[in-house]
Amino acid sequence: MGLLEMNLSELLNKPKLTLAALRGSRRILLRRRDDEDLVLTTAARAEQDHEVMGATSRMFVEMMRTTQGRTLVLDVMPATFPWVRYLPAHDVREFSVELVAALQVAAEIDNTAAVAQLIAEWRHTAEVHADPELYAALTTDSGEDFGPVPEPGAGAAA
Template sequence: MTAVETSLSELLNRPKATLATLRGAGRMVLRRQGAEDLMLTTAARAEQDHEVMGVISRMFVEMTRTPAGRNLVLDVLPTAFPWARYLPAHEVREFSGELVGALGAATELDNTAAVARLITEWRHTAEVHADPELYAALTTDSGEDFGSDALV
């Protein structure tokens, strides 16, 4: 189900009519000029999403407690994250372990920001591995010390 889109001013000017569309869709994106868009949802829908995220995260964490489960995660990771193909095998294993840990913690904290950050960081790592010139530039020790004085 896709979210209904409207402007924040529409909600403010016609609240009853605008909120009536939310009941049917379950989610509404409020477009704001010059500011980040907002997502409006019902409390029941938010609770449902939280419950589903929690179940999936707990299943994923429990699945990785067995060697077969860990191997399955390693098998599907490049499909879920196509850029992971550029990571060396040992980094794919490291990424999968960190991802499982972050998902478990996110469920407990009811906050997925750390998971999103982790995925972004690993995507950037894959970007470095995908570019041989960039990888060489970042991993070659030139012997120079670029400490805090280099930033001045």
């Protein structure tokens, strides 16, 4: 059994019954009405997931050290990330290198947020390439300089 879904209130009201459900499921998705949902799993299963991610990441890093491995990774990219078809070939190569490096670090620090961010950024880049009007608007130099751009979060001087 995979992911079991229930409301957080079930865990709060019937903790023994809810935790017993973990025996037949790898994870429980706890739905919350006014906040982000939670996932409940056992420490042993979380450690297994971490170990698998680390092994997979190390394998990809080692594959990328060989010409055949790089070729294989590039061959599977469109099946794994269909939107890479919109990227120029050199961008697909750059994405694959950055992805493998990010996976390696994520496994070491046990945090996948940077990998998710990297994938989102490259997907957005592919979206730009997929839309000729947007691509033209973002890559055409109008010749005008609108001056320096303030740092994010810096308010206008009064």
